[in-house]
Amino acid sequence: MRTRVQWRVSVRLVGTVLKWLWVPLLLPLGIALYDGTTTLPFLGTILGTVGLGVGLEQLTDETTMYEREAFLMVALTWLSVAFVGAAPFVLAGGGTIAQPTNALFESMSGITTTGATVIVDFDAHSRAVFMWRAVLQWLGGLGILVLATAVLSQLGVGGAQLMETESQTRDVNKLTPRISETASLLWQLYLGLTGLQVAVLMGLHFAGYAPEMTLYDAVTHAFTTVSTSGFSPRAESIAAFSPAVQWAVVPFMVVGATNFVLIYAVLRGDIERLRNSDEFRFYLTLLGLFTVGIGGILAVENTYTSPEAIARHSLFQVVSIVTTTGYASVDFNLWSSGAKHLLFVCMFVGGMTGSTTCSIKTLRWLVVLKAFRRDLFVASNPNVVRPVRLSGKVVTEDTIRDIYAYTLVSLLIFIVATVFVAVNASRSRVPVTEFEAMGAAASTFFNVGPAFGIAGPFASYEPFSRSTTLVMTFLMWVGRIEIIPVLVILTPSYWRS
Amino acid sequence: MRTRVQWRVSVRLVGTVLKWLWVPLLLPLGIALYDGTTTLPFLGTILGTVGLGVGLEQLTDETTMYEREAFLMVALTWLSVAFVGAAPFVLAGGGTIAQPTNALFESMSGITTTGATVIVDFDAHSRAVFMWRAVLQWLGGLGILVLATAVLSQLGVGGAQLMETESQTRDVNKLTPRISETASLLWQLYLGLTGLQVAVLMGLHFAGYAPEMTLYDAVTHAFTTVSTSGFSPRAESIAAFSPAVQWAVVPFMVVGATNFVLIYAVLRGDIERLRNSDEFRFYLTLLGLFTVGIGGILAVENTYTSPEAIARHSLFQVVSIVTTTGYASVDFNLWSSGAKHLLFVCMFVGGMTGSTTCSIKTLRWLVVLKAFRRDLFVASNPNVVRPVRLSGKVVTEDTIRDIYAYTLVSLLIFIVATVFVAVNASRSRVPVTEFEAMGAAASTFFNVGPAFGIAGPFASYEPFSRSTTLVMTFLMWVGRIEIIPVLVILTPSYWRS
Ligand SMILES: [K+]
Ligand SMILES: [K+]
Numbered sequence: 001m002r003t004r005v006q007w008r009v010s011v012r013l014v015g016t017v018l019k020w021l022w023v024p025l026l027l028p029l030g031i032a033l034y035d036g037t038t039t040l041p042f043l044g045t046i047l048g049t050v051g052l053g054v055g056l057e058q059l060t061d062e063t064t065m066y067e068r069e070a071f072l073m074v075a076l077t078w079l080s081v082a083f084v085g086a087a088p089f090v091l092a093g094g095g096t097i098a099q100p101t102n103a104l105f106e107s108m109s110g111i112t113t114t115g116a117t118v119i120v121d122f123d124a125h126s127r128a129v130f131m132w133r134a135v136l137q138w139l140g141g142l143g144i145l146v147l148a149t150a151v152l153s154q155l156g157v158g159g160a161q162l163m164e165t166e167s168q169t170r171d172v173n174k175l176t177p178r179i180s181e182t183a184s185l186l187w188q189l190y191l192g193l194t195g196l197q198v199a200v201l202m203g204l205h206f207a208g209y210a211p212e213m214t215l216y217d218a219v220t221h222a223f224t225t226v227s228t229s230g231f232s233p234r235a236e237s238i239a240a241f242s243p244a245v246q247w248a249v250v251p252f253m254v255v256g257a258t259n260f261v262l263i264y265a266v267l268r269g270d271i272e273r274l275r276n277s278d279e280f281r282f283y284l285t286l287l288g289l290f291t292v293g294i295g296g297i298l299a300v301e302n303t304y305t306s307p308e309a310i311a312r313h314s315l316f317q318v319v320s321i322v323t324t325t326g327y328a329s330v331d332f333n334l335w336s337s338g339a340k341h342l343l344f345v346c347m348f349v350g351g352m353t354g355s356t357t358c359s360i361k362t363l364r365w366l367v368v369l370k371a372f373r374r375d376l377f378v379a380s381n382p383n384v385v386r387p388v389r390l391s392g393k394v395v396t397e398d399t400i401r402d403i404y405a406y407t408l409v410s411l412l413i414f415i416v417a418t419v420f421v422a423v424n425a426s427r428s429r430v431p432v433t434e435f436e437a438m439g440a441a442a443s444t445f446f447n448v449g450p451a452f453g454i455a456g457p458f459a460s461y462e463p464f465s466r467s468t469t470l471v472m473t474f475l476m477w478v479g480r481i482e483i484i485p486v487l488v489i490l491t492p493s494y495w496r497s
Numbered sequence: 498m499r500t501r502v503q504w505r506v507s508v509r510l511v512g513t514v515l516k517w518l519w520v521p522l523l524l525p526l527g528i529a530l531y532d533g534t535t536t537l538p539f540l541g542t543i544l545g546t547v548g549l550g551v552g553l554e555q556l557t558d559e560t561t562m563y564e565r566e567a568f569l570m571v572a573l574t575w576l577s578v579a580f581v582g583a584a585p586f587v588l589a590g591g592g593t594i595a596q597p598t599n600a601l602f603e604s605m606s607g608i609t610t611t612g613a614t615v616i617v618d619f620d621a622h623s624r625a626v627f628m629w630r631a632v633l634q635w636l637g638g639l640g641i642l643v644l645a646t647a648v649l650s651q652l653g654v655g656g657a658q659l660m661e662t663e664s665q666t667r668d669v670n671k672l673t674p675r676i677s678e679t680a681s682l683l684w685q686l687y688l689g690l691t692g693l694q695v696a697v698l699m700g701l702h703f704a705g706y707a708p709e710m711t712l713y714d715a716v717t718h719a720f721t722t723v724s725t726s727g728f729s730p731r732a733e734s735i736a737a738f739s740p741a742v743q744w745a746v747v748p749f750m751v752v753g754a755t756n757f758v759l760i761y762a763v764l765r766g767d768i769e770r771l772r773n774s775d776e777f778r779f780y781l782t783l784l785g786l787f788t789v790g791i792g793g794i795l796a797v798e799n800t801y802t803s804p805e806a807i808a809r810h811s812l813f814q815v816v817s818i819v820t821t822t823g824y825a826s827v828d829f830n831l832w833s834s835g836a837k838h839l840l841f842v843c844m845f846v847g848g849m850t851g852s853t854t855c856s857i858k859t860l861r862w863l864v865v866l867k868a869f870r871r872d873l874f875v876a877s878n879p880n881v882v883r884p885v886r887l888s889g890k891v892v893t894e895d896t897i898r899d900i901y902a903y904t905l906v907s908l909l910i911f912i913v914a915t916v917f918v919a920v921n922a923s924r925s926r927v928p929v930t931e932f933e934a935m936g937a938a939a940s941t942f943f944n945v946g947p948a949f950g951i952a953g954p955f956a957s958y959e960p961f962s963r964s965t966t967l968v969m970t971f972l973m974w975v976g977r978i979e980i981i982p983v984l985v986i987l988t989p990s991y992w993r994s
Contacts, residue, residue, distance in 0.1 A: 005877075067876065067877055068877045071876070071877060155876070293916075293920075297920060297923070301923070336923045337919055337923045337929070337930060337934070338919050338920035338921075338922070338923030338924060340931060341915065341916060341919035341920065341923075341931045341934065342919075345912060345916055348912070368905060368909075372902060372905075372906055375902055376981070376984050376985050376991075377988065377990050379564065379568070379981060379985050380502075380565045380568060380988070380990075380991045381990075382564055397895075397898065398894075401894065401897065402872070404901035404902060404905055405869060405872055405901060408865060408905055408908075409869055411905075411908055412865075415842060415845070418838065418842075419790075419839055419842055422834055422838035423790075423835035423836075423838065423839060424835075425834070426794070426798070426833045426834045426835030426836070427797060427798070433834060433932060434834050434837060434838045434932040435930060435931040435932040437834070437838065484873070484876055488876050491870075491873045493874050493877075493878075494877050
């Protein structure tokens, strides 16, 4: 029996990830060279991250990971990339994100695909800096795909073993080969979707439907749509573009929050697999229900005069929040309390497992609802055995318990976070209502991005106190990697025999 | 195998309960006679309920109940008593509660020990009417004690079988004898505690510490303290009385939300049982933590100048909300957003199982936390089996799953309810913020009573629209009888074979 976690193995793999960060850093560097803006932030970060990564790789030659090492590797990877990703913001030196705590928040918001920003003045930053924000999110989306399909499903985190994956074998003893195998498959699909969105957005531009759309806009928004992450170089997010662009972005958000293994199956011609997926049907149903709900409120309250605007904004915002993208087609902060509240509830949903989405996810909610219904039946029929089925397969009682536990622990952490944000804001006289505190806590923890009030879609998280900023940075980190890895490594027994 | 629920058996027992309502109705009748106010509302209700009760008893001679009949009996008992209890308010004809929907709300708020009121003008009602409100709550508290210890623990609702009861045998086939046996034991203790509180309050009065306290005040407040229910004949609740009274009420709220079986054990000299109770320790710990939290906020924000006032109001309000009593020693609606938010979170806690308290309850939260901790350990030690223990006894995995499910379904119903309240208030232009809508939904569903804004402790639920009033009446009913009975009888399969 082993006695301790082999942390060197975890850190070694983190080193490999950091070492390769020089490749994505070439993109903002290229923009900086092209625009003639400062290249120092990116050159400096490249040097630093390669040096750090190569250094960490020297810690050990061992590469075999078990559960403990995998949890540590996952937690440290997201944390260390957030630190490295903050360097360009600090080195660039402009605006609110030059301050180190803010830079870490912005970078964590990037790599966790959250999209909450502490930028106040969008004119204070170069196009290269905005490109780096978008690249961080694109990387974060790819990272989470690999994490969800290759790592978490193997570790059985929060019922993730239920997710529809290519292979149903669980062999945690050799995680590393599986990670690279799954990654290569997914990253082609991910790249393809990104390219398709760039093509669609530029097509709209050349057809005259999107005069404001530049190639730079198309690329940065494609990076942050397919990754359901939501950073935009525009202060007004997608509201800066024409209705045609807003409509065009919706399907890419929907696809970004769909299980990539299912998308892959469809591309191979296996449409049955998608049609038989209980989770996919449930995901679309929820999108429909919330859209009708918010559309109904906007219509009854005469928020917009044109039916097209009502349909567009209700669909766009519901898809944006449920898929945890966080884009805004309009300042929903100005909506009535009923509409805002419903949008707040959307934050708890999330898209499908095996996608780039965050939050609790439709798989878990569906199993929770199915298990509830079964429990009610058994309560009045105590002698009947009735298993819970998902897409025709029986869900084990252990998995149901894991999913219950995950969903509950998510809600509990959210509640504790709201207390911190509300009390701290009240103490430091930041103008935040209780609801806005809850919205900001949910939006960071569930990696949605915008919330309400000062955290609204066209506003900035900057007014929050430094301690709140740090707590929100922590929340984004914990929420993105499905909570359990962080909680596990924070458990004292983890570090003992 | 039986084919259908024997609803006649359930309704017969409901008839017996209704028949005996004439006894508690004598109390307000006596007050009306003494005061010379109208006796008609009570005489009329006595005639009606005895007639209805006797009539329902004729439905069948069968008395043996199984699971299905028990669920129906529980749900119908609370619902029918609420309807009968509303009659005196309608017949009395004064103020806002003469309107039938409001009367049903007020009566349901009584029998469910919620304490939310739609009364606007406290001078518009006789002392007899206020006595009836208090009697309803006292009855509701007694009813829930019997329900929790004799019925729900037998049905295993939401892990209730874990509760510390006198007998650990589960025999649902003969529920009726157990109900009367448990009831006779509990009702003496309940009566004793009520009498003790009357004595303490009158003692304070005669010692000069409570000049405002009359015998009528002492009785009505004792009725609504030990039942953790919170209706006061005073518009200003306990804030109408001296600090000494406020301090004196606190221990009675704490005891009212303590497992009565444990109190009974202590009275028999078995103090070890209380000391060994993990749940009791957890309950006191939570009360302490929340009091320190709110006390800290009130102190930092200079809400009160005297340390005694800070200690008193923070302890009183935390105990009042956690035990789901709902009394107010001060208008906490005027507190800062941080303090209000923390008080809002207190609504989700609840006191101990086997008490008169409502909400999710400390037993469930404790099991949830213990199971989480176990799960985290197992995540990094997948080959280790580690059961969850409560007060030394192993909690089965099925029970853990039931408790997870119950806690989650509570939070889900709460979330759905908030959407309805927020959207409906927004539509009908009732001035309610998103947070106040959530507070009102939580306070009615978890049977706390007051919330924030127009539902604040010195305010009234009257401004809510009629449909919201009806939904809140439903929420109080569902929340009070531990959700499952109502959900079970609303399941179509319940009524089939
Ligand atoms: K996002
Ligand atoms: K109450």
